[in-house]
Amino acid sequence: MIKALPIHIQQVVKTYGRIHALDHVDLEIKSGEFLTLLGPSGSGKTTLLMVLAGFTRPDSGSVRFGDREVIRTPPHKRDVGMVFQNYALFPHMTVAGNIGFPLRLRGVQKDDIHQRVEHALSTVQLDGLGDRRIDQLSGGQKQRVALARAIVFEPRILLMDEPLSALDKKLRDHMQIELRRLHEKLGITTVYVTHDQREALTMSDRVAVINHGRLIQCDSPRTIYDYPASPFVANFIGESTLIPVKRSNGNVVLDGQVLKVSGAVPDGRCSLMLRPERLTILPDRRNPDYNVFPGVVEEVVFQGESFVAYAVLESGTHVSMRGISQRETVASLPSRGKAVLLGLHWEETVLIPEANEDAPG
Template sequence: MANIAALPITVANVTKTYGRVHALDNVSLHVKSGEFLTLLGPSGSGKSTLLMVLAGFTRPDSGSLKFGDHEVIRTPPHLRDVGMTFQSYALFPHMTVAGNVGYPLRLRKVPRTEIADRVDRALQTVQLDGFGDRRIDQLSGGQRQRVAVARAIVFEPRILLMDEPLSALDKKLRDQMQIELRRLHEKLGMTTVYVTHDQREALTMSDRIAVVNHGRIMQLATPLDLYEHPANRFVADFIGESTFLPVTRRGDRVVYGDMALRHSRPAPDAAGLLLMMRPERIALTTAPVEGANTFSAVAREVVYQGDSYLVQAVLADGTEITLRRPMSGAALAAMPAPGAPITLSVAPEDAVIIDAGEV
């Protein structure tokens, strides 16, 4: 299949309520042409509702939705020319693989001879050459997922919507399919909006990620920016592991207790502040490190996890802090015993001051 002329998507002030619940609360979002954008959030956050608005299965109470320059808020799903895959795959068990993949083309009255050729090309694209005559019950989970993708792309839509398509797969296959779907997107170039609650999946696959909670977008950024510079506690807590310490502003400094913190980025203008530290960025040292933020603690619990070990420590004021060290011979030798005093250091670039709100 050739690279497809993708369309941008513009969502403006979209609201959807169910009784008193705001499933979508005045959401605005722009998806670039050819971009892979992921809607990431917990169950009930509004991410699937937003995807259903894009697909046309849910009509919002207010707002605008444009594909390119065309307003589509009142356009029915079958006229939006959007490909979609579902969590359950929604394949027809009484049809062969070719029958399933060709179904959207038959709905569009494509000539039978052309259908066969386009189905073959779609199956080649998802690496299922020669599977056209198979029954759905003869396929593995990963193969069914590929059939669902082939059916979604066979009519060459300019927008592809994917609703947690990998959630039914085991971890190893899910990891493999993440890479395959990303490669497929790069090959076809269609604008893709992908829904998941799995933060690692979102980080692996996306050009940008919109973190959604309570029907609102908490932050929209690249995977790198989201992880390194979360906008608030919710984003920091949802993306990766985090340790938080309450801090205060004192003049032009941010302090933890009586210690002025060294941090490389300006603190946000917020009433409440937190020091966020990623566990893998906290160093276990034998003495204070010059230029770093240093904390004295006691190792409460040490957990060996194969490729790393986790230390749950307690600072002098009783605050708990977690650090993770990658496993190596040197790290194993330095692994503290429970109850041992330890020194922790955090470089200024790894000391991130965030808004304490939006939990």
């Protein structure tokens, strides 16, 4: 097991002309943690990874690996393994040649290189493929070679930039589990970049959501999903409808109804988050654990294992609810034009502060 290192990122700024690629980013990554940077295209994910790898020098701020400030340290002296989005393999070299490259760069003895390359090959389950040329490999195999090359010198930090984006869905799902297993086995502090929210939730110990170069929220997948810190996070991760609520005598009110809410009520303006799978169709208003939203069904769509019902609430807000297609549920679904009572359990009634941090900087 490699001795992992924590990463301390403080007030990192990187501008390109008028673009704030990174806008005062503060992030503490724990030793041995699998942390994912998640954000839309152009949000600054690759820039932050390149700052960690040493290929991009920030305008200001500090990056420490353990106790060591690394801002001025060149990439090959940072003890960092990197998997690039396009693999960046050397096409004229064999698989073994590619994987051994970082070791030759570091002046490791030939016999030792051979042994460590073999070991890395078996770690990524490519035993026996060392003599193949890169252009004789499938996408998934190339991805594994890139990974083996990143870990062969036993770095204490592993950086991956959308490593699975070129793979088809099935292979991607498989590699997600494999990468996660490898992380558990090696225990390397890992920073992973993706713009795929499902991938981020599946793989990570914590997810750092960034937008316009700013860190918006960094939390566990569950917390990010259940308690998004802003409308941007609520909309970017999962589906949700946000409905502004009113305050009255310390209560939170929607359509004249006092809501029972879970967690803290944020100061200032906020919205109720309605996630489709958290809504249920209630037979009546009797269950006191539920907030009830009366509406009219607009459409019900059967999707195989699940169904989606679209409804419009009294306030005119359009919402959707998703359910699992069990026989009885499907049989009792209301049809178009019918009145429904949509219920949201108070424990899933979460308010999202209306933040201005989502605005472009």
